[in-house]
Amino acid sequence: MWYIIIGDFMKQYLEIGKVNNTHGLKGEIKIAMWCDDIDYIKQLKTVYLDDEGKKPLTLLSARQQKNVAILKLAEVTDIDAAEQLKGKVLYCNRDDAVIDEGAHYLxxxxxxxxxxxxxxxxxxxxxxxxxxxxxxxxxxxxxxxxxxxxxxxxxxxxxxxxxxxxxxxxxxxxxxxx
Known part of the structure; x- marks a missing residue:
């Protein structure tokens, strides 16, 4: 049995997590990670607020705290700006990350x-x-x-x-x- 693929079915921009809160007063955000671990996020230099790569944000740092990731973004400098991201999904460009051989994106x-x-x-x-x-x-x-x-x-x-x-x-x- 053969399956014919029409068009490009692989999404270029993949969900990495959802902003669920702020962290501190300097604009850090907490995200619920939808990727395997913090190491995946740490290899990124840019994350996006949309699934088309039109709203980039520069990732300055990422660290894990219990079951969430805490991110610092260059464009988010205070708690008010971080508050605006609550509930937003963050994306990455699949070309910006490396996954293990034999691993697949969900x-x-x-x-x-x-x-x-x-x-x-x-x-x-x-x-x-x-x-x-x-x-x-x-x-x-x-x-x-x-x-x-x-x-x-x-x-x-x-x-x-x-x-x-x-x-x-x-x-x-x-x-x-x-």
Whole structure:
């Protein structure tokens, strides 16, 4: 089975987190991180207030505090300016960051077709990626039905974001009714 990709499906600007509060009086902001860790953010020089890269902000520093990141942006110099960012989502340009070989952005996995590695049977499309601690879980939708697939090595055998296909070896009972 072949999948034809029409257009550029990969988003250039990816969400890194949401500003949930200010920190101190000098304009630092706290963000709930939507990326793996603070090291990902630290490699960025610019973050954006939009998903098209039209509203850049210069990242001066980033550090972790418990489960949030504290960022200092050159354009945000006081608490009043920081207050204006509350509730905003911050983005990065995917070309500005390096990820580990074999790693994938969640934004690229969402929308992939899930296919049996042995039979090429199509099970549906990934509509969301969840995580409750142990591993990512793919929410696979087919004809209105949802199946949660653990994203573990025993099941997920190949991820090809270029062709939007995730090949799996399903556990017994995952997709069959027997």
């Amino acid at each position: 934004a690229d996995i969402i929308g992939c077709y899930v296919v049996d590695v042995d039979t090429e049977e199509e099970y549906g499309k990934i509509v969301d990626v969840l995580n409750y601690g142990a591993s990512d879980i793919y929410d696979v939708e087919s004809w209105g039905n949802h199946t949660l697939v653990p994203a573990i090595d025993d099941i997920v055998k190949e991820i090809d974001t270029e062709y939007q296909v995730v090949r799996i070896k399903p556990m017994k009972g995952l997709f069959d009714e027997d």
